[in-house]
Amino acid sequence: xxxxxxxxxxxxxxxxxxxxxxxxxxxxxxxxxxxxxxxxxxxxxxxxxxxxxxxxxxxxxxxxxxxxxxxxxxxxxxxxxxxxxxxxxxxxxx
Numbered sequence: 001x002x003x004x005x006x007x008x009x010x011x012x013x014x015x016x017x018x019x020x021x022x023x024x025x026x027x028x029x030x031x032x033x034x035x036x037x038x039x040x041x042x043x044x045x046x047x048x049x050x051x052x053x054x055x056x057x058x059x060x061x062x063x064x065x066x067x068x069x070x071x072x073x074x075x076x077x078x079x080x081x082x083x084x085x086x087x088x089x090x091x092x093x094x
Contacts (some may be wrong), residue, residue: 008033016041017061020068042069053078058086 005013010033011022019037023030030038045062058066063086066079073079 006037008037015061017064020061020064023068038065038068041065049078049082054081056082056085057089058082060090063090 005015005018008014008019010031011019014022014034014037019034019041022034023038026034041062042065045058045065049056049058063083066073066082070079
């Protein structure tokens with residue numbers, strides 16, 4: 001899914017997977033620009049998941065984003081089932 005990169009000041013054009021990777025590896029914490037991008041994307045993905053709670057399958061970049069914020073959703077059945085669907089459908093693929 002090329003072409004989904006967004007310009008973030010200080011980073012240039014960044015895809016969702018690149019943004020998650022930067023956040024995961026940022027020891028000093030995530031900068032405000034990047035955090036806003038990730039929060040907006042998380043809201044979009046959560047809306048998709050809620051709209052199709054029993055069928056939506058995360059693409060790998062959205063799964064990485066959800067995994068990064070996983071603690072926020074606690075023991076959500078929706079998230080647990082979506083995670084299972086992800087692994088059932090993306091086994092062995094990157």
